[in-house]
Each structure stands twice: as structure tokens, then as C-alpha cells.
Amino acid sequence: MNRKLFLAGLALVLGAGYALISFSQLRPEVLVKQRQSVMTLQGKYWYRHLRPTGQGKIPYDANLVARNVGFLDALSQMPWDGFDPSTKDVKSAALPAVYTDAAKFKEAQDRYRGEVVKLVAATKGGDEAAVKAQILAVNKACDGCHENFREKQ
Amino acid sequence: MNRKLFLAGLALVLGAGYALISFSQLRPEVLVKQRQSVMTLQGKYWYRHLRPTGQGKIPYDANLVARNVGFLDALSQMPWDGFDPSTKDVKSAALPAVYTDAAKFKEAQDRYRGEVVKLVAATKGGDEAAVKAQILAVNKACDGCHENFREKQ
Numbered sequence: 001m002n003r004k005l006f007l008a009g010l011a012l013v014l015g016a017g018y019a020l021i022s023f024s025q026l027r028p029e030v031l032v033k034q035r036q037s038v039m040t041l042q043g044k045y046w047y048r049h050l051r052p053t054g055q056g057k058i059p060y061d062a063n064l065v066a067r068n069v070g071f072l073d074a075l076s077q078m079p080w081d082g083f084d085p086s087t088k089d090v091k092s093a094a095l096p097a098v099y100t101d102a103a104k105f106k107e108a109q110d111r112y113r114g115e116v117v118k119l120v121a122a123t124k125g126g127d128e129a130a131v132k133a134q135i136l137a138v139n140k141a142c143d144g145c146h147e148n149f150r151e152k153q
Numbered sequence: 154m155n156r157k158l159f160l161a162g163l164a165l166v167l168g169a170g171y172a173l174i175s176f177s178q179l180r181p182e183v184l185v186k187q188r189q190s191v192m193t194l195q196g197k198y199w200y201r202h203l204r205p206t207g208q209g210k211i212p213y214d215a216n217l218v219a220r221n222v223g224f225l226d227a228l229s230q231m232p233w234d235g236f237d238p239s240t241k242d243v244k245s246a247a248l249p250a251v252y253t254d255a256a257k258f259k260e261a262q263d264r265y266r267g268e269v270v271k272l273v274a275a276t277k278g279g280d281e282a283a284v285k286a287q288i289l290a291v292n293k294a295c296d297g298c299h300e301n302f303r304e305k306q
Contacts, residue, residue, distance in 0.1 A: 037190035074227035
């Protein structure tokens with residue numbers, strides 16, 4: 001075989017190998033750590049600021065609401081690929097229903113994400129009462145998922 | 154004292170107490186967990202997709218780049234309040250310089266954040282070569298901070 005052709009072929013094979021490694025499945029423990037990181041960060045902005053704002057327990061700060069709703073818009077898209085079937089035996093608060101009733105779990109995800117999208121729109125609209133009401137709607141969607149798919153805390 | 158006035162006063166005091174609790178300082182361990190969660194998630198989108206895209210090691214997927222750069226735009230704003238002085242004795246990879254050279258640490262944060270803002274703009278511009286070059290600029294800013302403020306991994 002021509003040496004140049006051999007080297008070109010070798011480069012191709014190695015290149016494909018690299019791409020495969022790069023896209024190969026992450027270890028289940030890493031997937032769980034990533035999805036738990038999302039929950040930690042949603043909690044950071046939710047429990048200390050957005051939820052008490054919706055409940056009228058702290059003063060309404062429109063700039064902070066806009067920032068934190070923007071964060072939630074990103075975060076609310078991040079956890080779901082971490083609930084891969086490969087993670088079902090990793091210790092976490094996820095209930096077996098996540099894997100045995102995947103369609104219902106997907107519905108609960110979509111309901112939550114849908115309420116967050118409405119919250120993003122409400123925040124851009126700038127009507128404080130509408131934003132607060134939508135924060136409570138998001139809260140209900142959080143709880144809906146937690147009740148059926150997460151161990152009681 | 155008039156009973157109604159007393160109850161109104163009590164409600165005010167309890168209300169203020171609630172707000173104080175709500176805004177009180179989080180435990181240092183919680184702050185560290187939150188900031189580490191941000192690093193985990195930046196890693197999720199950086200090492201598996203954005204960086205190899207910038208390096209030309211995987212095919213350019215404009216939609217995925219736009220989504221992940223949007224995620225990075227949010228994430229890159231989140232970790233910094235977690236490096237509170239109260240956390241300096243919590244075990245983590247943060248070097249003492251984070252707290253002893255706070256001004257230089259802030260500069261490194263701002264440099265990183267500035268490069269991410271430029272990446273967001275480049276992504277909206279839609280020029281693949283410009284996006285790839287800016288991904289590499291962000292990568293340099295990550296490394297700059299890690300070299301001086303994080304334990305060698």
C-alpha cells in the first residue's frame with residue numbers, strides 16, 4: 001500500500017474514532033451528576049427569589065425577575081437527557097416511574113417547560129400580576145413532576 | 154394596645170422576619186455546591202460539543218451551537234456569587250488566590266464573561282469561521298482562570 005494513502009487512511013480512522021469517543025455515551029454517574037446540578041441551580045433561583053416573589057413574600061424586583069427567569073429558561077431545558085435508561089440503577093431521588101412510565105414523565109417535563117415558556121413571555125410583557133400568577137403556575141408544574149417521579153424529601 | 158393594631162404590628166414583624174430569612178446568607182457548603190453545579194454544566198456543553206466544534210473535530214451543527222451558546226450565556230453569569238469569602242474554608246478545587254487576590258479573580262471572571270458575550274454575538278452573526286474562532290477565545294479565557302485560581306486537575 002502506498003505510504004501516503006496508508007497515512008491518510010490512518011488519519012481518517014483515528015479521526016472517526018475521536019468523533020465516536022466524543023459523542024459516545026457518558027457514564028451513568030456523570031449523567032446523574034449533571035441532571036442533579038441543574039436541579040441545584042433551578043433551586044438557587046427558585047426558592048430564594050422567584051417563588052417568594054410570586055407569593056408576594058418579597059418585593060418585586062423587575063430586573064432580577066427578568067434575569068432569573070432568563071436563567072430558568074435555559075436551565076429548564078437541561079436536565080432531561082440526563083434521565084437516560086442507563087442511569088436507572090444509580091442511586092438518586094428519581095423514582096422507578098421515571099423509567100417505567102417514561103411517556104408520563106415526558107408529559108410532566110413538557111408541562112413544566114411549557115409553563116416556563118409562558119413565564120418568559122409574561123416577564124417580557126411586564127405585567128407584574130401576570131408574572132406572579134405565572135410563577136405560581138410554574139411552581140405547580142414543578143410539584144406535579146416531583147410528586148410522581150421523585151422520592152419524598 | 155388596640156388588638157387590631159397589635160395584630161397588624163405582629164404581621165409586619167413576622168413578614169420582615171420572613172424576608173430576612175429568605176435573603177439571609179446561604180450556608181457556605183450550599184454556595185460551593187451551587188457554584189460547582191455551574192462548572193459541571195458548563196463542562197457538559199463545552200467539552201462534548203462547543204470546544205470540539207471550535208477545534209473542527211466534529212461537524213458544525215448551527216442549531217446545536219446556538220442552543221448551547223445560549224445555555225453558556227446563562228451559565229457564565231451564575232457561579233461568581235458562590236465564591237463568597239464565607240466559603241474559603243470549604244474543601245474545593247478553588248485556590249486561596251480566589252479570596253486573597255479577589256480583584257485579579259474578578260478580572261478573570263470578567264474576561265471570560267466578555268468572551269462569552271462575544272460568542273453570543275458571533276453565533277447570531279452566523280459566520281461559522283467567526284464562531285469557531287470565538288469558541289477558541291472563550292476556551293483560552295476558561296484556561297486563564299483555571300490556571301491561576303483552580304487546583305491542577
